[in-house]
Amino acid sequence: MEQAREAAARGVRAIVRRLSSDRLHSAAALIVFLALWEGAVRLGYQDEFWVSRPTLVVDKIGEWLQDGTLSTNLVRTMRIAATAFLISAVGAVVVGSAFARLRWIDDVLGWYVDIVYAVPKPALVPLFLFAFGLGDTPKFLLVVLLVFFVFYYNVRAGLATSKQSHRDALLMLGASERDVWVNLTLPTLVPFLVASARLSAALAILGTVFAEFFSYTPGMGRLVISAQYALDATSLLSVVTVLTMVGVLVDNLLRRFDRRVSSWRL
Amino acid sequence: MAAVKDRSGARYRSSVWLGRTLILVGLLAFFEVAPGRWLDELLVAQPSAIGRTLGEWMGLDGGDAVLWGAIRSTLGRAAGGLIIGTVLGLVAAFLVWRSKHIANLFEPVAAVVNSVPRIVLVPLFILWLGSGLAPIMVYVVGTAFFPIFYNVLQGLRSSDRVMLDSLRVMGAQDRDLLSAYLVPHSREYALAALMISAPLTLVSTIVGEMLMSAGGLGGLLVASRNDFDTDGIYAATLVAASLGVVTNVAVRSWNTKQRSRALEAEGL
Numbered sequence: 001m002e003q004a005r006e007a008a009a010r011g012v013r014a015i016v017r018r019l020s021s022d023r024l025h026s027a028a029a030l031i032v033f034l035a036l037w038e039g040a041v042r043l044g045y046q047d048e049f050w051v052s053r054p055t056l057v058v059d060k061i062g063e064w065l066q067d068g069t070l071s072t073n074l075v076r077t078m079r080i081a082a083t084a085f086l087i088s089a090v091g092a093v094v095v096g097s098a099f100a101r102l103r104w105i106d107d108v109l110g111w112y113v114d115i116v117y118a119v120p121k122p123a124l125v126p127l128f129l130f131a132f133g134l135g136d137t138p139k140f141l142l143v144v145l146l147v148f149f150v151f152y153y154n155v156r157a158g159l160a161t162s163k164q165s166h167r168d169a170l171l172m173l174g175a176s177e178r179d180v181w182v183n184l185t186l187p188t189l190v191p192f193l194v195a196s197a198r199l200s201a202a203l204a205i206l207g208t209v210f211a212e213f214f215s216y217t218p219g220m221g222r223l224v225i226s227a228q229y230a231l232d233a234t235s236l237l238s239v240v241t242v243l244t245m246v247g248v249l250v251d252n253l254l255r256r257f258d259r260r261v262s263s264w265r266l
Numbered sequence: 267m268a269a270v271k272d273r274s275g276a277r278y279r280s281s282v283w284l285g286r287t288l289i290l291v292g293l294l295a296f297f298e299v300a301p302g303r304w305l306d307e308l309l310v311a312q313p314s315a316i317g318r319t320l321g322e323w324m325g326l327d328g329g330d331a332v333l334w335g336a337i338r339s340t341l342g343r344a345a346g347g348l349i350i351g352t353v354l355g356l357v358a359a360f361l362v363w364r365s366k367h368i369a370n371l372f373e374p375v376a377a378v379v380n381s382v383p384r385i386v387l388v389p390l391f392i393l394w395l396g397s398g399l400a401p402i403m404v405y406v407v408g409t410a411f412f413p414i415f416y417n418v419l420q421g422l423r424s425s426d427r428v429m430l431d432s433l434r435v436m437g438a439q440d441r442d443l444l445s446a447y448l449v450p451h452s453r454e455y456a457l458a459a460l461m462i463s464a465p466l467t468l469v470s471t472i473v474g475e476m477l478m479s480a481g482g483l484g485g486l487l488v489a490s491r492n493d494f495d496t497d498g499i500y501a502a503t504l505v506a507a508s509l510g511v512v513t514n515v516a517v518r519s520w521n522t523k524q525r526s527r528a529l530e531a532e533g534l
Contacts, residue, residue, distance in 0.1 A: 026374035033375070050394060104278075108285035118514035120469040122476070123483070123506035126491040130499050131309045206383050213477065220386075228389040236390045243383045 052233040060238040069223070074242065077208050077219040080136055084143035085204040089197070092148045093189075096155030117149045125211055139211040146207045150200040151193070158192030159185070194258040201250045209243065311500040319497040320505070332486070333505065340482035340509070344471040347403055348464060351410025356456070358411075359418040360448075364440075380412050384470075388477050402474035409470040413459040421455030422448060457524055464517045465510065472506055483509065 034054045040046045041053040048056075064070035099106040099113075121142060128138035162185055170180050212221020220239055227235035294313045301307040325331030358376075362369045384405060391401035425448060433443055475484025483506045490498030 025370060026377055029371070029374040030378055104282065104285070107282040108289065111286055112289070115511055118465070118511040119507040120465075120472050120510040122469060122473045123487060123510070124503060126476070126487045127499055127503045130491050130494075130496075202383070206385050209383070210385050210473070224386055224389050228393065231393060233390070233393055236386075236393065240382060240386050240390065243386055244381055247383060248381055 049231075050233055052237050056234045057237045057241055060234050061242060064238065070242065073219050073223055074246070076217075077205070077212065077221070078246070080139050080219070081143055081204040081208040084140045084208070085147050085200065087140075088144040088147035089151050089193075089200075091144070092151030092196075093155050093193070096152045097159065097185075100156060100159045113149075113152065116145075117153075121145050121207075122210055125214055128211075129214055134215045134217060136217065138215060139208050142211045143204045143207040146203045147200040150203070151196045154192040154196040154199075155189060158189045162188040191258075191262045194254065194261060198251060198254045198258065201254060202247050205243065205247065205250070308494075308496060311497045315497040316500045316504060319495075319501040323501065336481065336483050336486045337505070337509065340468075340471055340475065340484070343399070343402060343406060343475075343482065344468045347406025347471065348410045348467045350403075351407040351463070351467070352414050352460070354407065355411045355414030355459075356418055359415050359422060360444075362419055363422040376412075376415065384408055385473065388474060392478060397478060397480070399480070402471065402478060402480060405474045406467050406470045410463045410467045413463040413466070414456060417455040417459035418452050421452035425451050453528060454525075457521055461517055461521055465514050468510060468513050 037046075037051070038053045038055060041048050041051060061070070099110055124145070125138060125142055128141050132138050132141070166184055167180055170184060175183070208219065209221040209224070212219040213225050216222060216225075220243060224236060224239050227233075227239065297310065298312050298314060301310045301312055320333070321327065322329060323331065323333035325333075358372065362372050387408075388401060388405050391404050395401045395404065429447060430443060433447060438446065471482065472484040472487075474480070475482040476488050477484075479485050479488050483502065486502045487499065487506065490502050
């Protein structure tokens with residue numbers, strides 16, 4: 001018991017030490033804000049029905065965790081986001097590298113890619129829903145489109161930075177195209193890919209949620225819409241909280257991964 | 267070198283344009299023929315039918331010209347949100363840069379608010395602010411605010427301390443610092459932010475209109491879908507897409523012009 005407490009105290013100290021003053025500041029500001037909110041509602045300055053309060057949100061999330069609402073909806077949303085994200089990322093790398101090699105194709109089709117890039121993607125959702133029904137296809141399409149361009153343009157930028165002289169040197173030393181790809185091109189691309197992943201991970205999740213607003217299939221988006229119809233501020237804030245936490249978590253994981261794979265870059 | 271020469275050659279260029287045109291014509295022809303044969307005509311509209319609907323929306327058949335009103339209100343909201351968000355972002359960036367206290371208070375809050383998924387907040391704004399224009403505008407202003415705030419703040423923070431101190435010693439007030447040094451210095455950062463935020467505000471406006479069915483292009487999109495108006499939904503999507511492309515091109519060419527003007531001013 002004594003040992004456990006000591007270990008816990010050591011853990012807390014270690015966390016506090018690792019937090020920079022910036023982070024402490026953010027945490028303090030957040031806590032003060034939440035306390036003011038809770039207080040204002042409890043003391044009757046604000047109406048609980050409209051603005052809810054932090055402890056109600058925590059209770060709601062706890063309730064969702066217990067009855068499985070959260071796991072069902074969040075897993076479903078995340079699964080679609082992740083699948084579409086991966087398909088799109090791989091597709092963009094393939095298309096981007098292919099276009100970089102095939103000049104004429106790039107000049108012809110790349111022009112269309114640039115045009116589609118400028119299209120407001122969420123505006124395509126009603127069309128997707130109309131043409132492909134209320135299932136998962138519209139969500140997939142939206143996320144694939146959102147993620148594709150981030151990876152595509154980053155891959156193009158990454159390939160542009162890889163030096164022709166390095167390539168020539170490798171080829172002269174008898175490397176095959178495959179060797180060049182594995183030993184030169186891919187390592188040059190990795191930081192660009194990680195940067196794309198960080199930029200587009202949140203897009204993938206939010207794109208899925210947005211499409212779910214309109215598609216009436218289980219997922220975080222439908223939780224939002226049913227809460228909106230029920231004028232249920234607590235549930236809305238709970239979804240916002242959960243999605244914020246997921247977003248921050250995913251970004252942290254990717255940042256860690258970034259630090260690991262690009263440690264050699266200094 | 268041969269490849270570069272090849273690429274700029276007139277023959278190469280015309281072959282590229284031929285390729286682009288052939289693809290476009292091919293797609294149009296396919297979708298003109300396919301509905302009813304290989305694709306469900308209830309779900310896929312023919313380009314000619316889309317064109318006809320667009321003509322109706324422009325009032326060419328003597329009816330109501332709904333299209334111009336929708337475009338005007340979407341562009342108006344987007345522009346209004348962009349201007350308000352940009353002004354707020356500039357003021358906030360200056361205040362945060364100027365005062366350590368404000369920075370300590372505001373920056374952590376901004377970081378938290380910025381990491382919240384904005385799109386999920388729209389239903390909450392609707393709950394709080396009613397179904398008028400307010401929720402859309404809050405969302406659009408929020409979209410425009412953060413790029414300009416963070417970019418300009420970075421620009422201000424990268425300003426030369428020695429230069430600022432010397433200007434102050436020579437008796438410069440805040441206003442003089444701004445006009446003589448800070449604004450020209452942060453200009454590039456602001457322009458870069460606008461490149462991002464201008465197209466984004468258009469997207470946000472359409473998204474807001476879709477979620478609230480509040481007129482504009484977003485409202486038009488949702489309404490045509492709810493009416494199962496096949497031609498209408500393709501036409502509305504086409505208009506929204508074109509508006510996005512036009513905005514992007516406009517922002518880019520405006521940005522290049524501003525940059526070249528800035529270079530001229532520096533005597534380059």
